[in-house]
Amino acid sequence: MPGLIIHPPFPEDLPTAPLLIIDYELLKIGDEAEKERLWKAATELGFWYLKNHGSENEVSDMFDVGTEIVRLPLEEKAKFEQGPDGTVAGYKSPGANVIDETGTRDVKEYIVIMKDDIFAWPDVIHRSYPEPVNVHMESIIRPFSQKAIEVNLTILSVLNEKLALPEGTLAEFHRPQIQSQDAVKFINAPPLVRAVSEESVITAAHTDYGSMSFLHNRLGGLQIQMPGAENWLYVKPIPGHAICNIGDALVIMTAGLLRSNIHRVIPPPGEQSKYERQSLVYFTRPEDTTILRPLVSSPAIAAAVSNNPEKDWDKGVTSQEWIARRASARKATNYQGVEAWKKYTAGTEDEAALARELTSLA
Numbered sequence: 001m002p003g004l005i006i007h008p009p010f011p012e013d014l015p016t017a018p019l020l021i022i023d024y025e026l027l028k029i030g031d032e033a034e035k036e037r038l039w040k041a042a043t044e045l046g047f048w049y050l051k052n053h054g055s056e057n058e059v060s061d062m063f064d065v066g067t068e069i070v071r072l073p074l075e076e077k078a079k080f081e082q083g084p085d086g087t088v089a090g091y092k093s094p095g096a097n098v099i100d101e102t103g104t105r106d107v108k109e110y111i112v113i114m115k116d117d118i119f120a121w122p123d124v125i126h127r128s129y130p131e132p133v134n135v136h137m138e139s140i141i142r143p144f145s146q147k148a149i150e151v152n153l154t155i156l157s158v159l160n161e162k163l164a165l166p167e168g169t170l171a172e173f174h175r176p177q178i179q180s181q182d183a184v185k186f187i188n189a190p191p192l193v194r195a196v197s198e199e200s201v202i203t204a205a206h207t208d209y210g211s212m213s214f215l216h217n218r219l220g221g222l223q224i225q226m227p228g229a230e231n232w233l234y235v236k237p238i239p240g241h242a243i244c245n246i247g248d249a250l251v252i253m254t255a256g257l258l259r260s261n262i263h264r265v266i267p268p269p270g271e272q273s274k275y276e277r278q279s280l281v282y283f284t285r286p287e288d289t290t291i292l293r294p295l296v297s298s299p300a301i302a303a304a305v306s307n308n309p310e311k312d313w314d315k316g317v318t319s320q321e322w323i324a325r326r327a328s329a330r331k332a333t334n335y336q337g338v339e340a341w342k343k344y345t346a347g348t349e350d351e352a353a354l355a356r357e358l359t360s361l362a
């Protein structure tokens with residue numbers, strides 16, 4: 001039973017990133033002080049821990065499902081390979097993605113199950129999946145997704161209020177029943193001893209593509225750069241706590257008021273490196289046809305736009321196009337050298353400086 005593995009603890013002597021711990025129960029009852037702390041976390045760092053999220057059992061079951069999938073023979077998993085066209089749905093085999101500008105291939109594998117397929121099942125909207133997905137769809141994958149959507153939409157509603165957007169504005173762009181690139185992702189990376197060298201990253205530095213990510217990991221390895229700093233700090237996993245972060249779509253929609261922080265994954269530290277590293281994310285992303293541009297019905301966002309006329313926040317692409325560009329540029333088969341890698345994998349990381357300037361004014 002994968003769930004029974006006892007991992008060594010995260011080393012005590014490593015510097016870690018000071019993420020705020022936000023209490024989901026308090027957010028749900030509308031606690032003003034907690035909403036203010038969420039706003040601080042979302043604007044200053046874009047990353048925070050979430051406790052009392054009420055999905056621990058669903059998360060644990062999802063780790064078991066994910067493990068069952070990655071244990072299938074590679075030939076079986078390969079039938080569901082994502083392909084190079086920018087779709088995020090399906091299986092990604094080890095080596096199918098690039099982790100740096102020189103074209104180094106990755107060692108991790110992952111399976112991405114789309115929200116639209118989860119709720120339409122047994123009908124297929126985007127694609128089909130390995131058999132364990134069908135077996136556990138109704139009993140595990142759908143209940144987990146429901147909880148994750150509830151958490152992410154609750155957070156979006158607090159941010160909507162803090163941004164002084166007309167009520168329900170962010171919710172209108174994230175209706176669960178409308179097609180989007182929302183997805184559950186389960187990632188599996190081999191132990192250091194087998195295939196990963198200490199220098200090699202598991203996941204290249206990136207910002208997330210969408211709106212809100214609800215992440216669960218058990219071993220260290222996730223790292224972030226604090227605003228303005230070049231060095232990487234570990235985000236220490238805390239049992240029962242999710243890690244939440246903002247993605248590019250919300251940076252663009254808020255003209256930089258919210259922050260999508262750069263992060264990467266390296267092999268787990270110390271004794272933990274001897275173990276397989278698994279993680280689970282639910283990505284909430286705007287509906288596919290949403291055009292990424294600032295929501296100027298918020299006075300604060302309108303001011304952020306007009307105070308920075310040189311900044312072109314109107315990306316002229318839909319959410320789906322934004323995601324497809326970034327996802328396809330990471331495929332090893334699409335790798336075209338350093339310049340193309342930089343250009344096509346780019347997210348909103350360059351807007352971070354502006355976001356900082358604006359939040360310090362707020």
Ligand SMILES: O=C(O)CCC(=O)C(=O)O
Nearest residue numbers: 187208217222265279281
């Ligand atoms: O595995 C992790 O802890 C983080 C994964 C991640 O950043 C991602 O998949 O976007």
Ligand SMILES: [Fe+2]
Nearest residue numbers: 206207208263
């Ligand atoms: Fe990420």
